[in-house]
Amino acid sequence: MTTTASESRALDEIKIGGLGSSRKRVEDDRFIRGKGNYTDDVVLPGMLHMEILRSPLPHARIKSIDTSKAYAIPGVHLVLTGELMATRNLAWMPTLSYDTQAVLATDKVRFQGQEVACVIADDPYIAKDACEAIEVDYEPLPVIVNPWQGLEPEATVIRDDKVNQKDNVVYNWEVGDKAGTDRAFEQADVISKLECHYPRSHPSPIECCGSVADFNRATSKLTVYMTSQAPHIVRAAVAMVAEIPEHMIRIISPDIGGGFGNKVPIYPGYVCSILASILLERPVKWIEDKTGNLISTGFARDVYLKGEMAMRRDGKILGFRMHTDADHGAFFADAQPSKFKIGLMHSAFAAYDIPVAHLTARGVYTNKAPGGVAYRCSFRVTEAMFFQERMVQAAADDVGIDQAAFRRMNFVHDDDFPHRTPLGFLTDSGQYAKCLDVGLKAIDYDNFRIEQAQARKRGRLLGLGISTMTEPLGAGNSREYDILGIKMFDSAELKVHMSGKAIVRTGAKTQGQGHETTWAQIIAHELGIPADDVVVEEGDTDTAPFGMGTYASRSTPVAGAAVAMAARKVRAKARKLAAHLLEVSEEDIEWELGRFYVRSSPERGATIQECAMAAYSNMPDGMEPGLENTSFYDPPNLTWPFAVYIVTVEVDPETGVWDVLRMVAVDDCGVRINPMIVEGQIMGGLTEAYAMASMQFITFDADGNCVGSNYMDYLLPSAWETPGFELHSEVVTPCPHHPIGAKGIGECAAVGGPAAFVNAVMDALGETGVRNIDMPVLPDRVWEALTYRRDVSGYPPVRQD
Amino acid sequence: MAMVFDDLGDEAEEFPVRKIRFAINGKKKMAEIEPRLLLVDLIRRGAELTGTHRGCDTTNCGACTVLVDGRAIKSCTMLAVQVDGREVTTVEGLASASELHPIQEGFRQEHGLQCGFCTPGMMMAAKDLLDRNPDPTEEDVRWALSGNLCRCTGYQNIVKSVLWAAEKLKAEA
Numbered sequence: 001m002t003t004t005a006s007e008s009r010a011l012d013e014i015k016i017g018g019l020g021s022s023r024k025r026v027e028d029d030r031f032i033r034g035k036g037n038y039t040d041d042v043v044l045p046g047m048l049h050m051e052i053l054r055s056p057l058p059h060a061r062i063k064s065i066d067t068s069k070a071y072a073i074p075g076v077h078l079v080l081t082g083e084l085m086a087t088r089n090l091a092w093m094p095t096l097s098y099d100t101q102a103v104l105a106t107d108k109v110r111f112q113g114q115e116v117a118c119v120i121a122d123d124p125y126i127a128k129d130a131c132e133a134i135e136v137d138y139e140p141l142p143v144i145v146n147p148w149q150g151l152e153p154e155a156t157v158i159r160d161d162k163v164n165q166k167d168n169v170v171y172n173w174e175v176g177d178k179a180g181t182d183r184a185f186e187q188a189d190v191i192s193k194l195e196c197h198y199p200r201s202h203p204s205p206i207e208c209c210g211s212v213a214d215f216n217r218a219t220s221k222l223t224v225y226m227t228s229q230a231p232h233i234v235r236a237a238v239a240m241v242a243e244i245p246e247h248m249i250r251i252i253s254p255d256i257g258g259g260f261g262n263k264v265p266i267y268p269g270y271v272c273s274i275l276a277s278i279l280l281e282r283p284v285k286w287i288e289d290k291t292g293n294l295i296s297t298g299f300a301r302d303v304y305l306k307g308e309m310a311m312r313r314d315g316k317i318l319g320f321r322m323h324t325d326a327d328h329g330a331f332f333a334d335a336q337p338s339k340f341k342i343g344l345m346h347s348a349f350a351a352y353d354i355p356v357a358h359l360t361a362r363g364v365y366t367n368k369a370p371g372g373v374a375y376r377c378s379f380r381v382t383e384a385m386f387f388q389e390r391m392v393q394a395a396a397d398d399v400g401i402d403q404a405a406f407r408r409m410n411f412v413h414d415d416d417f418p419h420r421t422p423l424g425f426l427t428d429s430g431q432y433a434k435c436l437d438v439g440l441k442a443i444d445y446d447n448f449r450i451e452q453a454q455a456r457k458r459g460r461l462l463g464l465g466i467s468t469m470t471e472p473l474g475a476g477n478s479r480e481y482d483i484l485g486i487k488m489f490d491s492a493e494l495k496v497h498m499s500g501k502a503i504v505r506t507g508a509k510t511q512g513q514g515h516e517t518t519w520a521q522i523i524a525h526e527l528g529i530p531a532d533d534v535v536v537e538e539g540d541t542d543t544a545p546f547g548m549g550t551y552a553s554r555s556t557p558v559a560g561a562a563v564a565m566a567a568r569k570v571r572a573k574a575r576k577l578a579a580h581l582l583e584v585s586e587e588d589i590e591w592e593l594g595r596f597y598v599r600s601s602p603e604r605g606a607t608i609q610e611c612a613m614a615a616y617s618n619m620p621d622g623m624e625p626g627l628e629n630t631s632f633y634d635p636p637n638l639t640w641p642f643a644v645y646i647v648t649v650e651v652d653p654e655t656g657v658w659d660v661l662r663m664v665a666v667d668d669c670g671v672r673i674n675p676m677i678v679e680g681q682i683m684g685g686l687t688e689a690y691a692m693a694s695m696q697f698i699t700f701d702a703d704g705n706c707v708g709s710n711y712m713d714y715l716l717p718s719a720w721e722t723p724g725f726e727l728h729s730e731v732v733t734p735c736p737h738h739p740i741g742a743k744g745i746g747e748c749a750a751v752g753g754p755a756a757f758v759n760a761v762m763d764a765l766g767e768t769g770v771r772n773i774d775m776p777v778l779p780d781r782v783w784e785a786l787t788y789r790r791d792v793s794g795y796p797p798v799r800q801d
Numbered sequence: 802m803a804m805v806f807d808d809l810g811d812e813a814e815e816f817p818v819r820k821i822r823f824a825i826n827g828k829k830k831m832a833e834i835e836p837r838l839l840l841v842d843l844i845r846r847g848a849e850l851t852g853t854h855r856g857c858d859t860t861n862c863g864a865c866t867v868l869v870d871g872r873a874i875k876s877c878t879m880l881a882v883q884v885d886g887r888e889v890t891t892v893e894g895l896a897s898a899s900e901l902h903p904i905q906e907g908f909r910q911e912h913g914l915q916c917g918f919c920t921p922g923m924m925m926a927a928k929d930l931l932d933r934n935p936d937p938t939e940e941d942v943r944w945a946l947s948g949n950l951c952r953c954t955g956y957q958n959i960v961k962s963v964l965w966a967a968e969k970l971k972a973e974a
Binding site for chain 1: 837838845849850851852853854855856858861862864891892893895896901905908910912914915916917918919920921924942943946947949950951952954955956957959960
């Protein structure tokens, strides 16, 4: 018997703001009124202000620090130096990559902008004045600005603080089948090679980092408001470093003005504000300025590739080799939870069916800021996919096969999942060729090629770039991923009140992704409680269940899954309550959205709200009252969204300036909880991809001075430069192992996008024989490539004496 | 803004203070300030209106954009003493009572914000544009907002939000 629409009393899921509803965002209401609550908005009684003195030199021994003139300034309460920190065993702290990092410099400074001292004063202006009054005597040391300098036999050892560190190598690491790969290369008809550099970049959220530390002597409790994407990890780390018991630490991440990975690590400023508050017994606020943010906090990328691909004459890829040299700066502080030294670099080529591969990776210390954060990507996946798609473009050209056809020929097929990649990942699902077809049709591929050929005859340089990739999103599973030993699960707690309204708390922390909107939609989907009846809270470690935070596109894959699982536990209890209310046995009860009913007489039912009331007022004998539950979700695998990005450009041969003509994005991220928010995430990612491809990078001069220490030097695209985007969502491959079939999406476009732009410019330059221009593809670099018909490297310069 | 310091001794005499009168969101105010105080700090710390955000300190990002005598300026590089006798409007002054301004409503309708940090500045820059040009093209909007940076949205929806507001304002006029 089929139930007709008129008989069903199930709620209309879109109307209640469930799965698939482009529900307007809940959080917007406060932001558009200027009523957000960011860290700098937190004001506590008796609060003091902290400013940091940073090193002007990239490498120097500290001979002396004289703080007496700073102390003489009225309104100054405390000056922290490395010496003072050391008396508390806080001059150094552990990094998330099992290295150590200076909090305030003691022996020497190792990068320009390193924290040397802090002043705590009545007012930030006074604190800044006092910083300038501190006298530091430096003895300059030779400066290392790229890995090649660092690897020279006579190179100064940057990390002479570490007993066993005799050179500047951080690690050597490898994965894959070396012998098998060598054999594949021996059998190859064509070998394609590419060398390139993914430049140093900075996530640069508009809000800088900051904290308000408040140690209360009376209760021994430390409360810290701070810009953290992962407040529970901070609590664990503070308990470890500052030796305060965990229950006496409360970390609160209020509204965060963008994160993009920048706000995952623990920075010296946070630690200093905490110690200052403990010493002074007053709240201490530290708000970083933009230069401090750009020159000292977690950078991203800065990896050099030597790539090789072995192919049969017909274009079938037989194997690949990658060697990467990563510039880690002065401390190995990658914020990544894997056991792999170069993060998930070995997820490269996961979308392609390749039998064998070998990857070697080396990390090198330099006199640059530490970090290596996952800037809008899962731990080096951005580099992996950029290198992959640049290598694929070069390989297709080398073997003489059309770019789209070459990709399609080598894709993993739809019926070949789960698919084991040659470097050890297990991809879960996808319809790669279908996505590519959607993208090619949207860009009108065949006609563009004709137009391109005709334009070339008239001296116009048009180009088309494709980037296709699947990437691992949503760490962990706990077998392979942990931070400081804590497994990469996440959590959700759901409390349904007696009136059927509810509150959800998770261990994630939104920074613009819209959790307050989408988590409620998952509850609506699972329980039929209208999304508007569900409030979402995150970021307070005293109230939220323990979770690992938001980065690596892990919120929906992990915390979102936990929300669904918590709701299902609640629904299971509600079913028992419904059976009690309807006076039937539980087995005779069916569920439709928002309501249980008796199978034999569907008109007899109990809504989820009626069940909620019964949980507090009319539960069966022996049943525990209340309707709430918590779920800790350990994902069985990463989720593997797929994306096709296609860009067309026109390059001006006179100036090297290139303009984006069109940008088509086809994202298959499984089930979309809120399509509007998903599209917002994709457009944001595409913009950062365009930024990195066209203008955004941090580099250094030969003396180790940071070029890119403010927004006049570190260029970010505005509304004027940013191209329009055409998004496609036709292809939906639900994630087979996620409770609601969703995959991560926040980072796909930033990961896969850059290669599309660069490939488009390289395609426009196709007849010059130029194989590579390093990002950012600045007009002067394009001009140089066009004029001199040579590759253009973006390596930081080396001082020539 | 009034501040109590630790014992300043004789130096208190030399502490330079200027008195200014200004209006903020239609309310008349007086303040005693250091001449070097930036407008953004007068607004955030003095007037306790934290909707205006400090982003880059170099006039690039526009998170601190407010209106002074109706024109958009970046308050991180304007001295507070410069608003003596002038009228400042911040994001808190956009809505009238409980009713959202069409620009605010536009940002909500068109998903013109994510983390929300650049949003107040964006909306004030948009207000300046729509006050002068009630019927802007997409290009006009992109140009008018080119002094305001957003890292989340990619601007496409911000542009739509402003165009939405322009339509609404025209319909109301």
